[in-house]
Amino acid sequence: MNSEMISIHESAKTTTEALETRHSIREYLEEPVPDEILQRIFKKALRSPSWKNSQPWKVHIVSGNKREELALELTKAAKESSPQPETNWPESYPSDAKKRMFDLGMKIYGVAGIDRKDKEARDQFMLRNFEFFGAPTAVFITSKFDLNFFVGIDLGCFLQSSLLLAREEGLGTCPQAALGAFPDVVRNHLGLPKEEKVILGLSIGYPKPDSELNRFHTPRESAEDLLRFY
Numbered sequence: 001m002n003s004e005m006i007s008i009h010e011s012a013k014t015t016t017e018a019l020e021t022r023h024s025i026r027e028y029l030e031e032p033v034p035d036e037i038l039q040r041i042f043k044k045a046l047r048s049p050s051w052k053n054s055q056p057w058k059v060h061i062v063s064g065n066k067r068e069e070l071a072l073e074l075t076k077a078a079k080e081s082s083p084q085p086e087t088n089w090p091e092s093y094p095s096d097a098k099k100r101m102f103d104l105g106m107k108i109y110g111v112a113g114i115d116r117k118d119k120e121a122r123d124q125f126m127l128r129n130f131e132f133f134g135a136p137t138a139v140f141i142t143s144k145f146d147l148n149f150f151v152g153i154d155l156g157c158f159l160q161s162s163l164l165l166a167r168e169e170g171l172g173t174c175p176q177a178a179l180g181a182f183p184d185v186v187r188n189h190l191g192l193p194k195e196e197k198v199i200l201g202l203s204i205g206y207p208k209p210d211s212e213l214n215r216f217h218t219p220r221e222s223a224e225d226l227l228r229f230y
């Protein structure tokens with residue numbers, strides 16, 4: 001089946017379908033995701049591989065009032081201060097990646113009806129990260145491990161498992177480094193110990209139909225350029 005034909009509102013039936021139809025969702029319905037579905041997704045995602053089976057993750061799934069309050073607190077922090085991530089957010093990129101990132105910004109702002117020169121509008125859009133783009137549930141991935149490269153890979157495996165399993169349940173997601181921007185706010189709100197570092201998070205919920213933002217797909221470089229068979 002042509003992956004373009006599969007709606008993001010339907011469940012993906014195979015891993016291929018989940019992979020080909022997953023993309024970041026940035027507008028959601030208010031409809032809550034039943035707890036048993038969230039349980040299924042994140043319990044299964046715990047099967048993800050990790051370095052020597054070290055399983056460096058903890059997963060905090062936040063819905064309802066707790067989610068409302070946290071959105072307010074994170075938005076306030078984002079308005080009043082600069083990000084204080086506990087991970088090294090990348091600062092430089094190869095030039096071809098810079099072009100892809102620039103294109104992403106142009107495309108997203110275009111679809112959202114934002115003039116790239118309008119800093120105020122761009123800032124407002126950025127703040128939507130902290131309201132989880134309207135998703136009814138926010139998920140935070142934390143780790144008490146020393147943050148080395150392989151811990152990052154392990155958490156990435158967990159993240160991708162979660163995104164694909166969510167597609168299997170007919171849900172949309174957006175992985176967000178932004179959710180690791182204000183770790184103290186998240187820790188205080190959820191009562192987590194200082195040694196649990198808040199790495200990143202994801203928004204999860206039912207994609208809003210007829211949303212231009214949700215229809216927008218990012219391109220990928222070609223297999224001919226990136227894959228080598230020997």
Ligand SMILES: Cc1cc2nc3c(=O)[nH]c(=O)nc-3n(C[C@H](O)[C@H](O)[C@H](O)COP(=O)(O)O)c2cc1C
Nearest residue numbers: 022023024104129174175176177178179200217218
């Ligand atoms: C580690 C990671 C962090 C990300 N952080 C953010 C974020 O903070 N805000 C956001 O809107 N999207 C974020 N994204 C989504 C990426 O922009 C998106 O995955 C990429 O542009 C490819 O588009 P697609 O997910 O629609 O295929 C993140 C993705 C990853 C994997």
